[in-house]
Amino acid sequence: MTEDSDHLDQFDHRILAALAKDARLSMASLADLVGLSKTPVTVRLKRLEAAGYIRGYHAALDVDRLGLAQVAFVQVTLTQTTATALEEFNAAVRKARAVESCHMIAGGFDYLLKIRTRDVAAYRKALTEVIAHLPHVAQTSTFMAMETVKDSPAILPMR
16 A cells, blocks of 8 residues: 555545445446546546555355354464464465454464354364464464354444
């Protein structure tokens, strides 16, 4: 990203917020929502994409209908946290289809993974066949989500 978010004005924030809610908006609809004409919105959108504020456009999938409603959060502690070990873990976890998201954590463990499966049995398989075989994993602790109360796309700061 070449620009700092402080360089975004109210129209840029409106564009990003509108697209976060519905990435399929036409330029005309987006222009109406943000209060500009199509040409300036198109120029701003291309600038936001080029600057890396918009990394892509995605469909919001219904995980329940897809049979992937079981969510587990896994605390991972590594055997070591050298630069090499972290890079190897990061590279492997990026390739692991079972891992929906991965965050390096400052605290009592090293990483927090979000795993989405069809049920607990499928999670157990992912744990034993994927997570346990990631490089440098010393220990894991699993927390099963009982209900998803809120799961939103990127949230923009209020201006």
